[in-house]
Amino acid sequence: MDSPDADETPPDRRTAGFKDRTRIDAARRRVLDAATPHKRIERLSLVPADGRALAEAVTSQRAVPDYRRAAMDGWAVRAEDTFGASDRSPGILRVADDEPSSSPETAVGPERAVRVHTGSELPDGADAVVMIEHVERVGEELEVFDAVTDGENVAPVGEDVAEGQLLFEPGHRLRPSDLGLLKSVGIDRVQVYERPTVGVIPTGEELVQSDPAPGEVIETNGLTVSRLVERWGGVPTYRNVVTDDESALRAAIQRDLTKDIVVTTGGSSVGARDLLPEVVDDLGEVLVHGVALKPGHPVALGIVEETPVVMLPGYPVAAIVNAVQFLRPLVKHIGHLPDDPPPTTTARLDQKIPSEPGVRTFARVKVADGAAGSDDDSERDDDGSAREDEESDSLPTATPTRASGSGVLSSVALADGWVAVPEDREGYDAGERVAVERWEWSA
Structure with missing residues (x-):
């Protein structure tokens, strides 16, 4: 069973494992409650x-505008001088100026008109504009075929x-x-x-930046997470890889306590080399260790000297999922930025997505456009909604890129988003309508 309200971390994580996992919403709330927005301006x-x-x-x-301006090309006039004007009986006004005017230097007097352009200041004395297609100039006279009212075709101040x-x-x-x-x-x-600052610390003795030998892995999590932080409105500092050594990890975290947030990648589980939760608990407090989500349940969240520490799992997909779920809200919260939900696309699954009850599963999917459908041609129910058969033809199709595997980075990079299966579902069946979260499209 999950324990959404458990406040105590097991005293020996390596022995206890993850028998109790905190629900994702409770874990997020716990770390956000412990974090304080900065006040730097x-x-x-x-x-x-x-x-x-x-x-x-x-x-x-x-x-x-801070002046009255013409809302149409035409002639500035006094509205009262056009009363009664029509196609059969045009009003006759005198042309005040041979050249178009966009300044108030030429005043509009009784039975007088001044040429104006859209956006130009209305001349003194004018209170309306006759559109240019409703007049005809004959010499020094202007025939007006349409009467205007006070303020017509005029944009007022403000x-x-x-x-x-x-x-x-x-x-x-x-x-x-x-x-x-x-x-x-x-x-x-x-x-x-100011933008919130984030120290990004990749950890793991097997990590290298290039040219891996057998048993070595190219470091990608720190790069990915630092770029996500930048996109979310933070200022990342992407650190060099820190090996799996308690002293080195302690020093790396202490160095970045000047940042608003510290995020590590790798070393968050309960294996022999997963030292970070113990180091953070010794320096401060581990608030959550083990969350009911998949992939990436070994995430840990802590606080050290009022600085939140997000300990992401080392598998790339798990690191990304947890970064979106926990690091992004922290960046927004501490930086006073709105934490808007990601844009979503409603699609229809073409394959089943399994999920464990009590766990929120994030399944990566590709989205393909459905057949183009015309709302005008589709039959509708009494409430105006499209009928199921018509709607299913027009919905995009969501295809899982991989049912499982938190180490397969391509399953995220080649996906258009993910489907979050809630804790109360045992997955989604093929053919069901789902919301595809376009998390990488949101800032």
Whole structure:
């Protein structure tokens, strides 16, 4: 049985193994509760502020537009001078200027019109714009075939943004469109939270960076995890490989306690060379060791001198799954960044995905587009939804890349996402609708 609320770590992990495994949501909650968001703030110009979390509310410094402007190409007029104008009985106005005007220098007086372009400032005295297709110029006169009302085809002051309007709350993550809005209201620098720092420590005496001899393995977890941290909004420091030695591991962790988060790869299980949980427990506290998820249940989560330590398993797929489930939320939490769920695609399985009851299984899948279907041609039920037979034809197909194997990195790299089988299911049958999490597409 899983023990979602167990607070005590077995005194001898190598003997006890993983008889009790914490449910994934409880494990995540436990480490997030132990972590404190940092308070470091910096002031940045707009381009480097992209993707950063605001540290203060932002209000508009000016209205947009801050002048009345023409919303159409045409002629600026007094609306009252066009009343009664029609195709049969056009209104006659005097042309105020031979050249198109985009400034208020030429005022609009009684029965007078000034040429304007979309976005140009409305001349003094004008209160409306007649579209260019509704007039005809004859010499110095303008025949108006359509009456306009006060304010018609005119963008008022503050139509887009009012002066003093609240634009963003603290904690909002800035997007490219936000940067354009800020620039439009006269803001060129903002207060944002610094990106959280993460020390990434690959461990294992068998790891090398290149040219492996028999029995050696090229280090990939640290590279992958550091790049994920960067994508999630953190600043990774990718360290050299640390061998399976208690003193070396202790020193490596202590060195990176200046970071907001320490993450290690390998050495988190209960084997003779899995020393990290003991080292972390000696330096601080292991909060969780063994989680009810697959692949990667030997993950461990701890805290040392108020710095969370994420001990990822050494198998590549297990390391990635656990990084997404635990490291990503920590980066977001400590960096004041929104922890939005990954985008998902609804698909139909073409093969069965087995799962152990009480364990959340992450099955890697490839997604292929279904047959193109037209909503207009499909039959629908009374509630407006597409009928099952029509819908099944148009849904994408999800194909597992590998049913098991946490050491097969290609099963993730060649997948489009994964299907998370919840703890209360014994898997999904072929033909079932599933949500494919596109975790690598999310920031």
